Amino acid sequence: MKKLLFLLVLPCLVSAQNTIASSIQNEWHYNLETAKELADKQEKNILVYFTGSDWCPPCKMLKKDFFDTTEFNEAAQNYILVYIDMPRKRDLLSPEQLIQNKEIVASHNRKGVFPLLKVLNSKGESLGEYSGYAMNGDVRHHFRLLNKFD
Amino acid sequence: MGMIGKLKETQQKVEDTKKRMDTVLIDEKSHDGLLEVTLTANREIKKISIADSLMQDKEQLEDYLILTLNKAIKNATAVNETELAAVAKEGMPNIPGMDSLFK
Numbered sequence: 001m002k003k004l005l006f007l008l009v010l011p012c013l014v015s016a017q018n019t020i021a022s023s024i025q026n027e028w029h030y031n032l033e034t035a036k037e038l039a040d041k042q043e044k045n046i047l048v049y050f051t052g053s054d055w056c057p058p059c060k061m062l063k064k065d066f067f068d069t070t071e072f073n074e075a076a077q078n079y080i081l082v083y084i085d086m087p088r089k090r091d092l093l094s095p096e097q098l099i100q101n102k103e104i105v106a107s108h109n110r111k112g113v114f115p116l117l118k119v120l121n122s123k124g125e126s127l128g129e130y131s132g133y134a135m136n137g138d139v140r141h142h143f144r145l146l147n148k149f150d
Numbered sequence: 151m152g153m154i155g156k157l158k159e160t161q162q163k164v165e166d167t168k169k170r171m172d173t174v175l176i177d178e179k180s181h182d183g184l185l186e187v188t189l190t191a192n193r194e195i196k197k198i199s200i201a202d203s204l205m206q207d208k209e210q211l212e213d214y215l216i217l218t219l220n221k222a223i224k225n226a227t228a229v230n231e232t233e234l235a236a237v238a239k240e241g242m243p244n245i246p247g248m249d250s251l252f253k
Contacts, residue, residue: 055167056174057191057229088170112173132175132188135225141177 026076028083030097032104032124039080039122045149046124047079050109050116055088058133059115066139075143078150079119086114117142119149160241167237168192171230178222185214189222191229 029035032048039046049067051059066072084101087093093101108126109116118129130145171191179186184204188197204211 052170052174055170055233057233058174058176088166113175114173115175132177134177134179135229138179 026073026079026081028081030083031100032082032084035080035082036120036122036124039120042080044078044080044122045127046082046120046122047076047146048082048084048104048108048118048120050084050086050105050114050118052114053085053087054092056114058135061135062115062133062139062142065133065137066142071143072146075146075150079146084109117145119145156241160238163237163241164234167233171233174229176222176226176229178218178225180214180218185211185218187218187222189226191226191233193223193226193230195219 029038032046035046038044051063053059084104085093086101086105090098105112108118108120108124111131113131115133116129116131119127121127127149128145130141133139133142172194174191175188175196176191177186177188184201186197186199187195189195198215200211204214
């Protein structure tokens with residue numbers, strides 16, 4: 001009877017564990033200056049993600065294969081996350097956000113490439129970066145960058 | 151906007167997309183990861199990274215380059231064509247049978 005009860009309860013336990021794991025969500029910031037202050041207070045580095053959310057195919061794939069995973073959410077706990085979007089449809093952003101994003105691209109993504117992951121310290125100095133994606137689910141390089149500075 | 155205006159607008163969007171494809175980076179690597187290349191979606195090679203062990207064998211390196219670059223070019227071409235077709239399709243008038251041109 002106990003075994004039967006255990007077998008009945010087991011799926012619920014597994015499901016609950018998955019729910020807890022997937023509920024770890026990191027907060028994305030859209031202002032680099034705010035992120036620097038937080039990084040300084042919390043003694044963390046900053047992970048800036050440059051994307052073209054509505055036109056860059058590798059960026060769209062990277063969202064699914066990397067950013068939306070439990071592994072990313074866990075690895076990114078030690079970072080302040082900043083999302084810099086340069087969408088084709090400019091009205092997806094407020095005019096102020098668009099100006100700010102252009103400035104950050106000009107200063108931190110000088111080659112203007114997408115997707116780009118960049119790690120900064122709390123002073124905004126670059127520690128490392130990784131650009132591009134093969135669109136095949138292999139995100140080892142992206143995790144390597146994250147794990148290098150956490 | 152008239153049809154001519156709409157076509158001009160679409161033409162401009164296609165040109166903008168072509169330029170934007172210069173900024174999209176696509177990685178590819180050999181099956182064992184010894185050779186890695188990065189191309190733009192406009193098929194311009196941006197980076198080639200070769201492991202030291204591959205440098206010992208010229209023929210093997212040549213084979214790796216051919217295979218990996220061809221794979222990368224194929225991927226980049228697919229991205230490029232898909233994006234350009236999407237933009238062109240957005241701007242085209244709704245003519246029956248036209249859809250098949252962009253598939």
